Every structure is written in structure tokens, then in C-alpha cells.
Amino acid sequence: MTIQKVNLKDAFASFSDHWSPKVAGDINDAQVKLAKFAGKFDWHHHEEEDELFLVVAGTMRMGLRTGDIDVEPGEFIIIPRGVEHRPEGLDGECHVLLLEPKTILNTGNVVTEKTVTDLDQL
Numbered sequence: 001m002t003i004q005k006v007n008l009k010d011a012f013a014s015f016s017d018h019w020s021p022k023v024a025g026d027i028n029d030a031q032v033k034l035a036k037f038a039g040k041f042d043w044h045h046h047e048e049e050d051e052l053f054l055v056v057a058g059t060m061r062m063g064l065r066t067g068d069i070d071v072e073p074g075e076f077i078i079i080p081r082g083v084e085h086r087p088e089g090l091d092g093e094c095h096v097l098l099l100e101p102k103t104i105l106n107t108g109n110v111v112t113e114k115t116v117t118d119l120d121q122l
Contacts, residue, residue, distance in 0.1 A: 008056055011122050012036070012095050019114045021098060021106055023121045033098040034122065037089030044108035045084045051100045052078050053087065058094030062087055 006024050011034055015022055019041060021033040037060060053060060054076035062069045062077050063086035070090070071077050079085050087096075107115040 006032075006122070008034070008095075008097070012056070014122060015120070018089070018093070019106070020116050021119055023119050024097075026102070027099075029101055029103075030099055031102050033100065033119070035096050035098060037087055037094040037096055038092065040088045041086050042107055042110060042112050042114060043084055043086045044110050046079075046081050046104060046108040048081055049101045049104045050078060050080050051098060051104070052076055054097040054099070056095040056097055058092065059090040060087055060094045060096060061090050 011022075011024055015034075015036070018036050018038040021035040023031050024034050025032040037058075040063070043063070053062065053071065055071045055073050057073055059073075060071045062071060062079070065084055069077060105115065105117070
């Protein structure tokens, strides 16, 4: 087993596509993923999985049916299973670290053109 560190700046610089999470590491039954957000995603929820969104750069707005929450660099938000949500990258592009179960589908309970089933590994 090789233990490696991940430099977030370099990892984010290694890809340019939006709404396509990249696996940066595995931890037990979860994965650390990196994604770039631009504009609005699709409304969805996850039946079985909670998600953590940690903003590294830019600003993310988490749309919730009860009201929006803006998340700045160095802040994170946890979305519990079953809660309908819609992430949004504000002011251009937002860099986000996700911590979520390996079983999760990025679009949750819906399948759209933004659904990614085969994630790239960084």
C-alpha cells in the first residue's frame, strides 16, 4: 500500500469539466471527491446517503426547498439523506470537496445529462 498526500490546488488544476466529480481518495466505505461547480445543478435527493460539501474556492449556494444557504471557502454543509437540494456555483466557478459514500449517484434520485456513473480517479 502506498500512502500519498493530495495537494488540493494541484488536484483541482488537473481537470476543467464541471459537475463531474473526481475521486481523490477512498476512506472506509466513503470517497473524497473533488468537483468544479458552475451554474445550477438539478434538484435531487439521496434516499440512503448523507453528503458533505466543503468549499475550497469560490462560493457555492446550496438550494433547499426551505431557503438557500451560501457556503464560502473554508465552510462546509452536510445534506442529510432524503433532503431535496440543488448546488450552484456562484460568480463563475466553485471548487468543492465532497465526502460521501461510494454508493452515491451524483444526481441522486434522478438521471439527467449531468449524471456520472463512472468517476475518474485523480
